[in-house]
Each structure stands twice: as C-alpha cells, then as structure tokens.
Amino acid sequence: MPSFDEVLKEAGEFGRFQKRVFFLLCQTGITFSFLFASVVFLGQAPDNYWCRIPGAAELSKRCGWTLEEERNFTILPLSLGNGSSSGKCERLDVAWDTSVSCASPLAHYSNHSPGNLPLTTCHNNWVYEQPHSSIISEYNLVCGNVWMLDLSQAVLNLGFLAGAFTLGYAADRYGRILIYLLSCLGDGICGIIVAFAPNFTVFLIFRFLQGVFGKGTWMTCYVIVTEIVGSDQRIVGIVIQIFFTLGIMILPGIAYLIPTWQGIQLAISLPNFLFLLYYWVVPESPRWLLTRKKGEKALKIMHNIAKHNGKYLSPHYSEITISNEEVSNPSFLDLVRTPRMRMNTLILMYAWFTSALIYQGLIMRIGIVGGNLFLEFFISGAVELPAALLILVTIDRFGRRLPFAISNIVAGIACLITTFLPEDIPWLKTTVATLGRLGITMAFEIVYLVNTELYPTTLRNFGVSLCSSLCDLGGIIAPFLLFRLAAIWLELPLIIFSILAVVCGLLVLLLPETKGISLPETVEDVEQLSSHFGKCGKKRKHQETNSYI
Secondary structure: OOEHHHHHHHHOOOOHHHHHHHHHHHHHHHHHHHHHHOHHHHOOOOOOEEEOOOOHHHHHHHHOOOHHHHHHHHHHHHHHHOOOOOOOOEEEOOOOOOOOOOOOOOHHHOOOOHHHOOEEEOOOOEEEOOOOOOHHHHHOOOHHHOHHHHHHHHHHHHHHHHHHHHHHHHHHHHOHHHHHHHHHHHHHHHHHHHHOOOOHHHHHHHHHHHHHHHHHHHHHHHHHHHHHOOOOOOHHHHHHHHHHHHHHHHHHHHHHHOOOHHHHHHHHHOHHHHHHHHHHOOOOOHHHHHHOOOHHHHHHHHHHHHHHOOOOOOOOOOOOEOOOOOOOOOOHHHHHOOHHHHHHHHHHHHHHHHHHHHHHHHHHHOOOOOOOHHHHHHHHHHOOHHHHHHHHHHHHHHOOHHHHHHHHHHHHHHHHHHHHOOOOOHHHHHHHHHHHHHHHHHHHHHHHHHHHHOOOOOOHHHHHHHHHHHHHHHHHHHHHHHHHHHHHOOOHHHHHHHHHHHHHHHHHHHOOOOOOOOOOOOHHHHHHOOOOOOOOOOOOOOOOOOOOO
C-alpha cells in the first residue's frame, strides 16, 4: 500500500496543477494584507477640526456664515486670549441663541480679559472639514477618545487570535476548502457591515469578526498550499509572503484613489467574494481527506492532479496510507516537559511576539511621522520584496539560525539609530528606518519556517498554532504601545522596538540549526538536537508539515 508522499511524487509534486492552485490561493495574501494594515488609511488624522459652540449651527444658518467664518468666531478668541488652546479639545463656555448678534457673537464677553475667557471641555461637538475621510472624523476619535483608534486595531488582532484557534480547529475537523470558502464569505460580509456601521460599537464588533474570518482565509490557504505540494517544496511558504507584500504595496494606491474611509473599506473587502469561485477549481486537501478516512475521494483528486500534470498513476493504486499521526490531545505541557523542547518553545513564542509587535508597529508608525503617507507606505512595502529573496538565498547556504539572529539584530540597531538621527536629513532617516523594516520582515518570515522544523511530527501542528498565537498578542499590544508612547515622544516606541529585537536576535542563537537535518519525528529527536550541530540521526525524507499561522 503506497504512502501519500509516494503517490504525490508520481502525480507530480509541484506541477501545473499545484502551480495554478498556488497562484490562485496566494491572492488571499493580498487581501489579508489589506485588512492587516488598513488602519493606517482608515484612521488618518484629520487635518483641520474644531469644537463647535452649542447653537452655532443654527446661528451660522441664520447669519449666512461660511464654515470658515464660523470657525474664526469660534477659534480666534481662543488663540488670542488662551494661547495654549487650539480649539480642538476645548471651546468657549457659551451658548449662542437667537439674541446673539451676527456681527459680534461674543460681544457679551467683551468685559472679560483675553486670558480669562471661560472654557469647557468639548464633548461630541466637533466639526471636520472632511467629515467622512477617516474613522477618526466619523466616530469622533479625537482628544479624550483618541485611545479608541488603538482599540480598533487591537480588536482586529484579537479577532486574528480567535480565528487562529476556532477556524484552525474547524479546518481540521470539517475540511480546509470548506472553512476557506466560509471564511471568505464571512470576511466580505463583515467588511461591508463595517463600512456602514452606524456607531463605533457596531464598527468594533464586526471589525473583530472580520479579523476572525480574515485569519481563517489566510491560515487555510497557507495550509492547502503546503499540503498539495511535495515535502521538498518548503519554498512555497516563503513565496506566499511575497503576495502579502504586494498587498502592502497596492494598499496606498487604493487609499490615494478613494477619498473616503467607507470606500477604502469596501475596496479591500469586496474581493473576498471573488474567492468563492474557487469552489470549482480548488479541491479539498487530499492529505486531510486521508486523515478523515476518505481514501477514495483523496485518490480521485490525486488522479486529477496527475492528469493535469501530464502524469499517470498506476491503476493498482486503490488505497493510500498517510504516516503523520497527531497526539490525540496535545497540551502546553507537552511543549515544555523536556529541556530542549522547553527552550525552543519559550524562544519561539518570544520571537513570534516580537516580530509581530515590531512589524505592525513600524507599519502604523508611517501614519504618524508626517511626510507623504502614500509614497512612504509604498516604499516601506517595496523594501519587503528583497526580504523574501534574501531568505531564499541565505537559509540554504548559511542555515536558519544565523540569518534569523542577524535580521533581528539589524532591525533593532536600525530602530535605535533612527531615533537619534536629525530631522533635517530625511533621506538618511528614511534609509535607516527602511533597513529596520527589511530586517524585521526577514525575521517575521523566517520564524514561520523555523517553527515547523523544531517540533516533532506528533506535536508540530499544535506547537505552531500555540507559538504563532503570540503573534496576534503582539498585534493587540502594538497600537497601544506605539500611539501612547509616541504621544510622549515620537521616537520612544523605536527604542522599545530596538531592545526587543536585539534581545530576540541573541535568544535565537540558542536554537538548534536545522539546515540539512530531517524533520524530528519524536520528542527524543528534538532533545538530541544541538544548538551547534543537529544530530537527529540519518537524514530522512522531509515529511510534510501543516503550518497554522
């Protein structure tokens, strides 16, 4: 009875069929990156806004004021009398009614000295020159409510975390392609509701749900791709990241062409409905079908793969076996019970957390540092393309551990140098910051690969799922850390990022090197791995891994 890997080799490990499915599913990486980084454009800070005095709208209509005239009557007394007040978070403590003069609405307060005009805190009376340009102006996320923008991104990452566990489990139980299609449908529907949310509470609820389904699309497409290619084609896991980067580069173009946040939200959500067409062209994972004792369906799909690849399966193949069996109920204790497993787990969890926090923090930082947001965001995305190429060139030549460590350390040093570079040399500051983005992108992509190679077959899926959940935790913390620390000093988050990255770079040097080493099958195999040289016995054929991201 042949094994699945033997049948796949005969049908073609990366032939025309797999390339077509791979290309189609990689488009999901583009839409997921839209969702991942959309807060930068959905939450653009409005240029001009001020707090409206009660009754000002009615008085402005009666007097025939323009918006600029109303603003002058509201703001000029503050700027003349209270130089510290901009009129954005405070207003004059007055109320205009029909008795107020159109020519001099503040005549009643003429006996007050300029520095003693009565002030009060603004509450939901803001006026924006472009009221629908971002969620900030739509839901008044300014002044005392500014932390709510942080919350919107944290809620999205909380959805990613929930999706990784709930839809990851569902994909194992009910099938990869079914959960992928349902996730695409849910992502699209929730994205539309977010665009037309009547209040911020509804916005948060469905942004969370969009995060759940968005993570489901990204996770299941990655798994399907890795399960239908040969075990030596680990490169596909890195190449998928390139499509994520392409999405990062396309997003500023969408935001530049569409002036409202609702339009941007619809543009990044509606493409998910197109993926429903994959029902007719992307099959269920034959490897998953075998784990569910559906060998006949798996064999039928394998014959179809062979046909499209110009191959031919032997007619005596009537049944296929699969060797990878999972522990029935793996737990966190299984990952920390032995010394080497414990060290691997703790370092990988920290690496996932650090990579996600710094990567997402650097993306969101582009929105608050000034300059041409659209151009700088595009450039920051373009710099990620060399990251994948550098990984492909270095990991087979120098191994995994050294590029992993160096990329983290380079990212940390670049963040630290950027902090102290003068503002009057913008090209140098941008160049060094770009180098940091390149480093953390490489680290983020390498951790995907290393994580799968440092766990035994019996715990691999569970280990990757658990460790990568720290990625979403980092994403939850990132907006609060970035925006609140930046309010104290714009460069303060970079100092935190640099410390976290350098520490991560030093820690990953303690991990064993896995270059040229067969994937460990048992915990004992992992314990025999050395941080200087892997000793996992004779090199075996690499077994397929299912990575949950």
